[in-house]
Amino acid sequence: MEILYQTAIHLGDPYIFLAAAAGVAWGILGGALPGISPSITMALLLPFTYTMDPTGAIVLLASTYVGAEYGGSIPAILIRTPGTNAAAATVIDGYEMNKQGKAGLALGISLYSGVLGSLFGLMMLMLLSKPLASVALAFTPPAYFALGILGLSVIATLSGESLLKGFVAALLGLMIATIGTDPVTGGNRFTFGSSDLLTGIAPVLIMVGMFAMSELLVQASDRSEGAKVLSRPRMEFPGRKLAKRLMLPQAIGASIGTFEGVMPGAGGTIASFMSYNEARRWSRHKDEFGKGSPEGIAAPETANNAVAETALVPLLSFGIPGSNSTAILLGGFLIHGLVPGPMLFVRSADVVYGLYAGLFIAALSLLVIGMMMLPMCIWLVNRPRPYLSAFIFALILSGIFSIHASLFDLAIMLVAGTVGFFMRMLRIPFLPAVLGLVLGYLVESSFRRSLVLSGDDLSIFFTDKVSLALLAVAFLFVAGSVGKRILDALRHRPSEKYSEGSE
Amino acid sequence: MLSRDFVSGLSAVLIAAIYLVFAYQLRTSALDDSVGPGGLPRTYGWMLLALGLMISASAIFKQTRSGAVLDLRLEWKGQGRRIVWAAGLLAIGVCYIAGVSTLGYPLAIALLLVAVALYQGAKPGLHIAAIGIGGAAFLWAVFVLVLGVSMPMGLFAGL
Numbered sequence: 097m098e099i100l101y102q103t104a105i106h107l108g109d110p111y112i113f114l115a116a117a118a119g120v121a122w123g124i125l126g127g128a129l130p131g132i133s134p135s136i137t138m139a140l141l142l143p144f145t146y147t148m149d150p151t152g153a154i155v156l157l158a159s160t161y162v163g164a165e166y167g168g169s170i171p172a173i174l175i176r177t178p179g180t181n182a183a184a185a186t187v188i189d190g191y192e193m194n195k196q197g198k199a200g201l202a203l204g205i206s207l208y209s210g211v212l213g214s215l216f217g218l219m220m221l222m223l224l225s226k227p228l229a230s231v232a233l234a235f236t237p238p239a240y241f242a243l244g245i246l247g248l249s250v251i252a253t254l255s256g257e258s259l260l261k262g263f264v265a266a267l268l269g270l271m272i273a274t275i276g277t278d279p280v281t282g283g284n285r286f287t288f289g290s291s292d293l294l295t296g297i298a299p300v301l302i303m304v305g306m307f308a309m310s311e312l313l314v315q316a317s318d319r320s321e322g323a324k325v326l327s328r329p330r331m332e333f334p335g336r337k338l339a340k341r342l343m344l345p346q347a348i349g350a351s352i353g354t355f356e357g358v359m360p361g362a363g364g365t366i367a368s369f370m371s372y373n374e375a376r377r378w379s380r381h382k383d384e385f386g387k388g389s390p391e392g393i394a395a396p397e398t399a400n401n402a403v404a405e406t407a408l409v410p411l412l413s414f415g416i417p418g419s420n421s422t423a424i425l426l427g428g429f430l431i432h433g434l435v436p437g438p439m440l441f442v443r444s445a446d447v448v449y450g451l452y453a454g455l456f457i458a459a460l461s462l463l464v465i466g467m468m469m470l471p472m473c474i475w476l477v478n479r480p481r482p483y484l485s486a487f488i489f490a491l492i493l494s495g496i497f498s499i500h501a502s503l504f505d506l507a508i509m510l511v512a513g514t515v516g517f518f519m520r521m522l523r524i525p526f527l528p529a530v531l532g533l534v535l536g537y538l539v540e541s542s543f544r545r546s547l548v549l550s551g552d553d554l555s556i557f558f559t560d561k562v563s564l565a566l567l568a569v570a571f572l573f574v575a576g577s578v579g580k581r582i583l584d585a586l587r588h589r590p591s592e593k594y595s596e597g598s599e
Numbered sequence: 600m601l602s603r604d605f606v607s608g609l610s611a612v613l614i615a616a617i618y619l620v621f622a623y624q625l626r627t628s629a630l631d632d633s634v635g636p637g638g639l640p641r642t643y644g645w646m647l648l649a650l651g652l653m654i655s656a657s658a659i660f661k662q663t664r665s666g667a668v669l670d671l672r673l674e675w676k677g678q679g680r681r682i683v684w685a686a687g688l689l690a691i692g693v694c695y696i697a698g699v700s701t702l703g704y705p706l707a708i709a710l711l712l713v714a715v716a717l718y719q720g721a722k723p724g725l726h727i728a729a730i731g732i733g734g735a736a737f738l739w740a741v742f743v744l745v746l747g748v749s750m751p752m753g754l755f756a757g758l
Contacts, residue, residue, distance in 0.1 A: 144746065147746050147747065147748075258604075258654075260650055260653055260654050260657070261607060261654065263646075263650055264607070264611050264647065264650050264651065264654070267643050267646055267647045267650065268614070268647075270639075270643050271618055271640070271643050271644070271647070274639065274640045274643070278636040280631075280632055280636075281628065281630065281631055281632070281635075281636055283625075283626070283628070283636050285625055285636055285637075285640065286621060286640075312688060313685035313688055313689065314681070314685070316681075316684040316685045316687065316688040316718075316719070317677075317680055317681045317683075317684035317685065480721065481719060481720075482715070482716040482717075482718075482719035482720050482721035483716055483721065483730060485715060485716075485719045486711070486712045486713075486714075486715035486716040486719065486721075486730075486734070487712065487734060489688075489691075489692070489711065489715050490708050490711055490712050490715075490734060490738055491738070493692065493695060493708075493711070494704075494708065494738050494741075494742050494748075494750075495742075497748070497750070498742055498746060498748040501748070501749055503696050503699070503700070506692075506695075506696050507696060510689060510692050510693065510696075513689075514685075514689060517685055518610075521603070521678060521681070521682075522603050522604075522606060522607040522610065523603060523604075523607070524607060540639050543634070543639070544632050544634050544638075544639075547632065547633060547634060548632050548633075552633045
């Protein structure tokens, strides 16, 4: 009840309202553009948030994630091209409905299901975050170290086909995190006499470089224009009878989306496909799936929007980003000196309640903004690629400069983009590198502080109960992933293809 | 033999070696804790070196076991072209960084917009100039007027 009361206080804040609406609108636009993932859409906004109030900044970024998950379904339905990875399941029946002249209804089902998924996911976020964070308040330095290791162990599920490459990426991130000032002694490390490197490399530069800049570099050689949207459908919502039929697939999507969102490393893509499969399994109209079933849209769209909310649970409670998008959101927190995790609910509770209020407004405004922005999304998708690339590049450079008014930052971002380009070429995933970068300070400072406390006795990490439990979970994550890979190899089943990780 | 996996491993080894050289140059102090500023960096470096060697060895083993000769043309098909095009786009970015202080943000960003659009295949014409000017004006309005960011003025400093 206290959570609802505190959240309701922020509902009347016009700043939060504007941030939520702007985030949803930007997210829908970004999600509608194939090749621009939710994390890139959020990364483009990161530099803008420097000058904003912390609550508004976080609401803006989180709302972008919500909007992008719906936005990805627009090109999925209209041109058989998912705007986001999570919308890939929507293509299956969405495009078929489009071919049958029911594009408006398909878009309406997607939007309506997305709103329901967001609201359900928000309810779970509000219920789960604070209790989990209360547990984390008992953390000691060894427990924080173990928490950092748990965060890094997520790499095991995010490494695509090569676990070793995932660890390589994580180590690269940890190594970048060592640049700057030593967390215990305050001495300089790897600064090479440069004053610009004294404060280390801001994670936002690496995130924007690896996600957004590398995408531009990869697309630089693509001269194809991509599919165009030729129709101009009008959005249509399901009637009472169809809405009743959609209740079961939406419930399936909401449940799976909640579970997958809370699990670090899972994410919208897995949730949407699992929901599609389960909705088909439990449907009375199984034969319609793959041929334009409205349930085939409702389930994945509910799931991926539920994920957009519940993926914040591990981030807010423990400070562990479980996906690319929540890693960007973590960047947003760090920019404002906020550290997600147990202390967030103690020191900056108003930010958390403001976030809940903002996400509620985002979920509701998704309905209105989603309808209004359909023509704009179609216009944007049809823009010639050269102009889009030029504008995005200009936006990135302007945004990064606005952080510290530093050309050095632009250079770092370009270097990160180049590294990201080659990482993609060599099929090395990004997210472990980002995890290593944001968790590196926590891991090193907690490790060294623990050893100072224990007189260099490593057993402190095992005698501390919380630390032992977290290390055990981390071990299970890694062991489970290794076991799955071995089983897949024995059954000659291909393991997950290379991907940049869950969105 | 030069598969992507092998090159990944080799790159990791190279990065690790360079990092270790600098990690071992970090000064120690009598006031350091037992791990010190260099402890974890050296650990990371050696771990990366080991992983790089494992990935390279795994790549060679995979290729040897499969028996098939790796067709490098297929393995790297199109990548050279991608690298060249990416390098060009990167060069435009570098030119922007080099020139923005002298030219000023409005002119530099307009030139960047035009350069990137042309580079990415837009047809030359007056409309490109209009896009450059319009885009620069929009970005100026957003960053300078709305967000209050102090962008370099360059040639416009006197205005």
